[in-house]
Amino acid sequence: MGKITNALKKAAEERIQRIEKVSQIRERDKLIVKKIGESKVDPSIITYFDPKALISEQYKILRTNVLSMNKGKPPKTFVITSSIHSEGKTITSLNLAMSLAQAVHKPRVLLVDADLRKGKVAKYLGTEPTIGLSEVLSGEAEAKDALFHVDIENLALIQSGKVPEYPSELLASDSFKRFLNQMRGEFDHIIIDTPPIISVTDSGIVGAQTDGVILVIQAGRTQRGIVKRAEELLFQSHSKILGHVLTNIEYHLPEYIYRYL
Numbered sequence: 632m633g634k635i636t637n638a639l640k641k642a643a644e645e646r647i648q649r650i651e652k653v654s655q656i657r658e659r660d661k662l663i664v665k666k667i668g669e670s671k672v673d674p675s676i677i678t679y680f681d682p683k684a685l686i687s688e689q690y691k692i693l694r695t696n697v698l699s700m701n702k703g704k705p706p707k708t709f710v711i712t713s714s715i716h717s718e719g720k721t722i723t724s725l726n727l728a729m730s731l732a733q734a735v736h737k738p739r740v741l742l743v744d745a746d747l748r749k750g751k752v753a754k755y756l757g758t759e760p761t762i763g764l765s766e767v768l769s770g771e772a773e774a775k776d777a778l779f780h781v782d783i784e785n786l787a788l789i790q791s792g793k794v795p796e797y798p799s800e801l802l803a804s805d806s807f808k809r810f811l812n813q814m815r816g817e818f819d820h821i822i823i824d825t826p827p828i829i830s831v832t833d834s835g836i837v838g839a840q841t842d843g844v845i846l847v848i849q850a851g852r853t854q855r856g857i858v859k860r861a862e863e864l865l866f867q868s869h870s871k872i873l874g875h876v877l878t879n880i881e882y883h884l885p886e887y888i889y890r891y892l
């Protein structure tokens with residue numbers, strides 16, 4: 632009996648030591664987590680604030696899926712779109728871009744806000760909307776002058792810029808082709824955030840000039856028939872659908888089931 636009691640006591644002590652060790656590691660991790668209140672970046676960009684958070688892990692899964700497409704020949708240039716508005720395209724684009732840039736092999740990543748009508752990349756990052764894609768495409772600025780950075784090395788961004796008179800025509804123009812070709816030479820991955828395909832044709836126009844499109848679907852809101860219509864429109868525009876991302880998913884399992892460390 633005494634032996635068992637001693638063994639249990641020893642096990643309990645060891646467990647306490649392990650817990651203390653884990654909490655020390657967590658404390659250390661917190662130091663690299665950026666504080667939301669001190670930043671202008673939107674809290675939804677969780678991969679920026681806390682690359683180790685559970686939600687960041689979901690974006691890493693998406694990153695892995697993208698990187699393993701085509702038997703290890705991942706898409707270099709791809710579009711993020713959705714069927715209708717507010718399904719999570721821009722948040723997905725930003726988190727995926729940051730997650731890709733944080734990959735071990737440190738690829739050079741560019742995020743382009745090609746929602747020339749209601750681009751929100753600048754808003755989510757808390758930056759001033761200055762020179763953007765529309766100025767580059769209309770010849771008012773050079774691409775190099777439109778690039779900007781947040782404090783993640785190897786990630787560059789281009790915001791949408793001022794709303795042009797004819798957004799679809801600008802994206803279908805030779806200047807967009809030239810812009811993409813130039814960027815392909817400078818980056819390993821180019822992620823292009825676009826407007827919803829059912830509302831406007833822009834993502835189909837851009838999608839056809841890239842390796843494909845990731846279709847974001849807001850769970851619990853966007854109906855099956857609407858997604859089917861979006862896929863038809865992408866198909867008609869000769870855009871390849873690379874995959875789908877479901878947003879608005881709720882976790883019903885407790886965190887400890889997901890947490891490995």
Ligand SMILES: Nc1ncnc2c1ncn2[C@@H]1O[C@H](COP(=O)(O)OP(=O)(O)OP(=O)(O)O)[C@@H](O)[C@H]1O
Binds near residue numbers: 718880
């Ligand atoms: N994975 C997600 N789960 C739950 N909510 C999300 C998710 N991603 C984004 N959202 C929320 O959805 C809303 C719309 O996000 P976002 O601006 O990215 O959508 P969008 O599709 O780009 O919209 P728009 O059509 O206006 O460009 C935001 O409030 C955002 O916080």
Ligand SMILES: [Mg+2]
Binds near residue numbers: 720721722
């Ligand atoms: Mg958007």
